[in-house]
Amino acid sequence: MWASYGESRVCGLRYSRPMAARGRELADLATLEGIKAWLRESVRDYRWNVRGIILDDGRVIPLPKEPAVVAKVVEISVTEHFKRKAYAVRGLDVLDDLSGRGYPDVLLAGRAVANKRVALDVKVARRKARKSGAPTKTQSRITLGPFDSYFRRPNDPIPGVGVAYGDMEWHIDLIVLYDWVDGGVDNVEILVVETWRVASMRRSSTTRNYIGAMDSISDLRAERGAFDTIDDFYAYWRTLPVKRTPDAIEPEQVGPEEAIEAGA
Numbered sequence: 001m002w003a004s005y006g007e008s009r010v011c012g013l014r015y016s017r018p019m020a021a022r023g024r025e026l027a028d029l030a031t032l033e034g035i036k037a038w039l040r041e042s043v044r045d046y047r048w049n050v051r052g053i054i055l056d057d058g059r060v061i062p063l064p065k066e067p068a069v070v071a072k073v074v075e076i077s078v079t080e081h082f083k084r085k086a087y088a089v090r091g092l093d094v095l096d097d098l099s100g101r102g103y104p105d106v107l108l109a110g111r112a113v114a115n116k117r118v119a120l121d122v123k124v125a126r127r128k129a130r131k132s133g134a135p136t137k138t139q140s141r142i143t144l145g146p147f148d149s150y151f152r153r154p155n156d157p158i159p160g161v162g163v164a165y166g167d168m169e170w171h172i173d174l175i176v177l178y179d180w181v182d183g184g185v186d187n188v189e190i191l192v193v194e195t196w197r198v199a200s201m202r203r204s205s206t207t208r209n210y211i212g213a214m215d216s217i218s219d220l221r222a223e224r225g226a227f228d229t230i231d232d233f234y235a236y237w238r239t240l241p242v243k244r245t246p247d248a249i250e251p252e253q254v255g256p257e258e259a260i261e262a263g264a
Contacts, residue, residue: 027089030114032170036192039120042085043078043174043190050077050185062183067139071124074185078176079105079122102160103145107168116169121145121195124176127187127217135179135217142175142213142220143204144195148242151211171195175213175220196233197223209242 028034050073052060063070083106086094091111097104104119125142127135145151150158154166175191175198198220204212214225227233 027092027112029089029092029108029112029118032194035108035113035118035170036172036194039082039172039174039192042082043192046078046081046188046190048074048077048178048185048188063185065180065183067126070126070180070185074124074176074178074188075105075122078124078174078190082106082120082122082174097161103150103158103165104168104171107161107163113169117163117167119168119171120174121171122174122176123213124178127177127179129179137215137217138177138213138220141200141202141204141215142198144173144199144211144213146209147211147237147240148209152238173198177217177220191220193220193223196227196230197225199225199227199233199237201226201236207243211237 027038029038050063052062054060063073083094083096086092086106086108089112092108092113093110095107095109097106104121106120108118108120109115121144123142123144125138125140128137128139129135150156150165155164157164171194173191173193173195175193177187177189177191178185179187181187198213200212200214202212204210214220219225225233227236
C-alpha cells in the first residue's frame with residue numbers, strides 16, 4: 001500500500017500516481033501481446049462485491065435492474081480494481097478521463113510502455129438469457145465508440161484530452177460480461193480484446209453513430225470480428241454515412257447514455 005498519492009493534470013486527463021513507490025512491479029508492457037497478457041492477469045482475481053446502495057441511515061437497497069445503471073457501477077468497480085494493479089507497475093503512468101464521458105477511460109503512458117500511449121476502455125454487457133442452455137449472445141450489441149467524431153479524424157486532438165486518436169498506439173477494451181440472476185450481478189467474466197478485432201459491420205444503435213461489436217459471446221472471447229485487418233476496419237467505419245437526426249446533430253461523445261441503447 002502506498003503512503004500517499006499525488007495528482008496532476010496532463011492533456012486534460014487526471015494523472016494519478018503513487019508518491020512513495022517501493023517495490024513496484026516490473027511488467028512486460030512494451031508489446032501488444034505483453035500488455036494484453038498483463039491485463040488478463042491483472043483482472044483475473046476481480047470479484048464482484050457490490051451489495052447495493054448505502055443510505056444515510058445505513059440501510060442498503062439493491063441496485064436497480066436498469067442495464068445502464070448496473071453497467072456504470074460494474075464499469076467503475078472493474079476500472080478501480082485494474083488501476084490498483086497499474087499503480088504498482090514501475091514506470092507506468094495512469095491517466096484518468098476527467099469528464100467520465102470521454103475517450104479513453106484510462107490512458108497508459110510512460111517508460112513501461114516504451115513511451116507509447118495505450119487506450120483502455122471498459123465495456124459492460126449483460127448476457128442474453130435463454131429458456132434453456134447457457135447464453136450465447138449479449139443482450140444487446142456492445143458499443144465500441146462513436147464513428148462520427150474523433151475516430152473519423154485521427155490526427156485531431158480529442159477535445160478535453162489533448163491526444164489524437166491516431167497517436168494512441170493500441171486500443172484495447174476490457175469487456176465485462178455478466179448474468180442478471182435473482183436481481184443481482186453474477187458470473188462476471190472479463191475479456192481483454194483489441195477494439196477492431198471484435199467489431200462488427202453493424203451499428204449498436206438505430207439512432208446514433210455508434211460502432212457495434214459482435215453479439216456472439218464466442219466471437220468476443222476469440223476476438224473474431226467482421227474484419228480481417230485493422231485497415232479494413234478503419235476503411236469501413238470511417239466512410240460509413242453519418243446519420244443526422246434531431247437528437248444527434250452534433251458528433252456523438254462516448255458516455256453513460258450509450259449503455260441505455262447498447263444494453264451494456
